[in-house]
Amino acid sequence: MKSFLLFWVLALVAMSASSSAMNAEGLVKKADEIRNPSQSYKMQIQVESDGDASDFDVYLKGQDKTLIVTKSPARDKGRNMLMLDRDFYAYIPNLKRSMRLSLAQKLSGQVANGDISRTRWYGDYDVKLEKENKKFAQLFLKARKQNLTYAAIRLWIEKSTNRPIKAEYLGSNGTTVLKKASFENYKKILGVMRPTILRITDPAGKTSLIKINEMKNESFPDSFFTVRNMETFK
Numbered sequence: 001m002k003s004f005l006l007f008w009v010l011a012l013v014a015m016s017a018s019s020s021a022m023n024a025e026g027l028v029k030k031a032d033e034i035r036n037p038s039q040s041y042k043m044q045i046q047v048e049s050d051g052d053a054s055d056f057d058v059y060l061k062g063q064d065k066t067l068i069v070t071k072s073p074a075r076d077k078g079r080n081m082l083m084l085d086r087d088f089y090a091y092i093p094n095l096k097r098s099m100r101l102s103l104a105q106k107l108s109g110q111v112a113n114g115d116i117s118r119t120r121w122y123g124d125y126d127v128k129l130e131k132e133n134k135k136f137a138q139l140f141l142k143a144r145k146q147n148l149t150y151a152a153i154r155l156w157i158e159k160s161t162n163r164p165i166k167a168e169y170l171g172s173n174g175t176t177v178l179k180k181a182s183f184e185n186y187k188k189i190l191g192v193m194r195p196t197i198l199r200i201t202d203p204a205g206k207t208s209l210i211k212i213n214e215m216k217n218e219s220f221p222d223s224f225f226t227v228r229n230m231e232t233f234k
Contacts, residue, residue, distance in 0.1 A: 049109025114149025
């Protein structure tokens with residue numbers, strides 16, 4: 001009888017843990033859809049760092065294709081970027097060639113290449129529920145793939161809305177905080193309330209902003225996302 005009861009206790013614990021994991025994955029999936037929809041679309045964004053501002057047109061298809069076209073400042077025009085899955089390329093006009101970079105490399109200030117090109121969590125990370133209360137869920141995300149922007153992320157999601165609220169971007173040891181981020185200024189875009197400002201702060205207190213000025217649905221063929229197109233796009 002005791003063995004039978006122990007079996008059911010262990011089974012219930014396992015079922016509870018599995019349910020928590022599924023709920024955590026579901027939260028992350030919904031938060032991802034709020035941040036960046038899975039369909040094809042175009043964004044106009046501005047990155048502000050150290051008193052300077054840069055403007056980009058960002059074209060996205062699905063979760064693994066992004067073309068980033070630099071619009072300003074004038075000195076940087078032509079320095080376009082391309083992400084295909086986890087491969088990231090940048091075109092250097094004065095060298096007239098493209099270079100392969102990592103998603104983790106700095107784009108501007110505290111902003112990494114991957115912060116504006118590969119921003120998905122669902123599917124890229126294993127998710128564990130760390131804490132929760134009536135309002136928020138605190139999740140720990142560990143990269144399940146190589147060459148992502150961040151090896152681990154601690155993420156807070158508002159449970160009633162599935163909105164991401166803030167995050168800590170962590171080093172490979174899962175404890176060192178490289179940067180902190182907050183998702184701000186929610187507005188209705190493409191029919192959903194989405195954050196239009198991502199504020200990224202490093203341990204020294206230096207802050208950069210990624211501002212979404214426009215987001216609209218557009219369709220693109222796969223041939224749009226090529227190194228050749230990146231090099232010639234104006």
